């Protein structure tokens with residue numbers, strides 16, 4: 001059976017790549033391309049069963065609520081989600097009008113990034129120190145990246161569960177904030193550099209040893225297998241799913 005797909009943010013870097021991937025995928029049909037200024041409604045969605053949102057952090061949540069109201073399942077790659085905004089989507093999906101609808105939100109659809117996050121959480125309790133460095137193209141509007149935020153959260157949860165203290169750090173003065181930001185107690189550093197696409201390094205240190213976990217996405221095609229898998233699987237799920245790992249059964 002063919003899955004009819006709408007892409008929201010279709011004129012963007014990711015949205016346009018998703019349009020190409022859907023058009024090339026077997027068993028999928030691209031029925032709508034929406035971007036800024038287009039209304040989200042059953043008419044503009046043109047019979048889509050699944051909508052894929054790659055827009056901007058400022059609008060993605062309201063898009064998702066409008067898409068649920070329009071009666072489609074939603075796959076979201078846009079960043080900027082918080083525990084509160086997840087909670088509002090969960091509440092919406094639990095309402096009788098949204099019965100049977102599903103939403104999958106993933107900060108990263110690349111297999112190397114999803115596995116990196118999992119490996120980082122696995123390793124985090126075994127090292128005294130851990131810091132995250134995310135590196136992206138300079139057109140990216142948000143920092144830290146959604147992937148780094150999720151990585152830090154997973155590291156923090158794993159360390160807390162293991163009773164591991166925060167990383168040692170004797171810094172007393174840092175007026176320029178050069179030690180980076182704290183996400184769930186984990187230091188995160190954001191680099192923006194021409195030539196880069198999407199990269200992340202997790203540095204883990206013990207006396208006399210270091211483990212580096214690194215993912216490099218050189219091209220946006222790296223995200224497409226994960227996006228297409230989510231489009232295929234979303235209909236089998238109900239409610240809110242956060243993270244591609246949930247449908248990879250990692």
Ligand SMILES: NC(=O)C1=CN([C@@H]2O[C@H](COP(=O)(O)OP(=O)(O)OC[C@H]3O[C@@H](n4cnc5c(N)ncnc54)[C@H](O)[C@@H]3O)[C@@H](O)[C@H]2O)C=CC1
Nearest residue numbers: 009011012013014035036055059077078079106107108109
């Ligand atoms: N989950 C993942 O694997 C990945 C996530 N991303 C995230 O996806 C998002 C988009 O990234 P890019 O494509 O690089 O950005 P982009 O800036 O190239 O594209 C965003 C598009 O959204 C459109 N847009 C803005 N407001 C809109 C609205 N109200 N309705 C519909 N469209 C609207 C813009 O006009 C633009 O065409 C970012 O949050 C980025 O961090 C990016 C790469 C991979």
Ligand SMILES: O=C(O)C1=N[C@H](C(=O)O)C[C@H](O)C1
Nearest residue numbers: 079107108140145146147198
């Ligand atoms: O803006 C990007 O490009 C990316 N955004 C996502 C993020 O913020 O984690 C995913 C990937 O890193 C590319």
